[in-house]
Amino acid sequence: MSIIDKIISNIVPHDCLGCGYEGGIICTVCVANFKLVPERCYRCHRVSPAGRTCIVCRRQSHLYAVRAATVYDGLAKDMVWRLKFHGVQEAAAMMARQMASFGFDESAVLVPVPTATRRVRNRGYDQATLLARELGRQTGLPRADYVRRSGQTHQVGASRRERQRQLQAAFRIKPGSTTRDQHIILIDDVLTTGATLEAAARALKQAGVRRVSAIVFAQA
Numbered sequence: 001m002s003i004i005d006k007i008i009s010n011i012v013p014h015d016c017l018g019c020g021y022e023g024g025i026i027c028t029v030c031v032a033n034f035k036l037v038p039e040r041c042y043r044c045h046r047v048s049p050a051g052r053t054c055i056v057c058r059r060q061s062h063l064y065a066v067r068a069a070t071v072y073d074g075l076a077k078d079m080v081w082r083l084k085f086h087g088v089q090e091a092a093a094m095m096a097r098q099m100a101s102f103g104f105d106e107s108a109v110l111v112p113v114p115t116a117t118r119r120v121r122n123r124g125y126d127q128a129t130l131l132a133r134e135l136g137r138q139t140g141l142p143r144a145d146y147v148r149r150s151g152q153t154h155q156v157g158a159s160r161r162e163r164q165r166q167l168q169a170a171f172r173i174k175p176g177s178t179t180r181d182q183h184i185i186l187i188d189d190v191l192t193t194g195a196t197l198e199a200a201a202r203a204l205k206q207a208g209v210r211r212v213s214a215i216v217f218a219q220a
């Protein structure tokens with residue numbers, strides 16, 4: 001997509017991605033059709049209030065709770081695609097509105113999970129950062145870019161164990177971050193296996209963070 005296309009797609013008003021209704025990237029009727037994710041443990045899908053990691057999974061997880069605003073299909077997929085590849089700010093605002101519907105710990109800090117640096121360089125922005133910024137605006141919670149990501153992490157042909165090791169090494173905490181005893185809420189667009197969130201959570205825990213939760217827009 002050229003710079004000109006990028007600028008135009010951010011200025012020209014969008015029609016609803018679902019039904020074509022004029023005026024916004026998604027209309028209120030189509031928003032209401034987003035499939036909600038039940039309150040459950042994100043690892044084993046056992047029912048769990050507020051998406052808390054269940055007592056069994058907690059032993060292998062650094063995440064206290066994980067919430068997803070919607071299921072990753074249909075319109076939700078379109079929204080993520082717009083955000084990722086077209087940089088539509090309006091998509092970020094709308095997705096954040098869905099994420100803002102959860103109750104928040106008022107002492108928490110929002111921290112985006114950064115995308116691998118090379119991909120951001122190609123695209124010019126980071127979708128998790130856009131989401132965290134919008135969510136911060138809507139909830140009034142502070143936002144901090146404590147988590148940094150180094151280099152390319154995905155290696156074709158690497159074993160599962162090796163990939164895990166690479167992912168773990170990919171995250172580091174920004175020097176000077178005031179993380180001690182804080183409750184951090186990681187922000188990302190899509191949750192698949194949770195390995196990325198876990199790796200970022202682990203780095204934060206090692207830096208003295210008391211509790212790490214996560215809120216994502218969609219769960220695959």
Ligand SMILES: [Zn+2]
Nearest residue numbers: 016019027030
């Ligand atoms: Zn619509």
Ligand SMILES: [Zn+2]
Nearest residue numbers: 041044054057
């Ligand atoms: Zn579980």
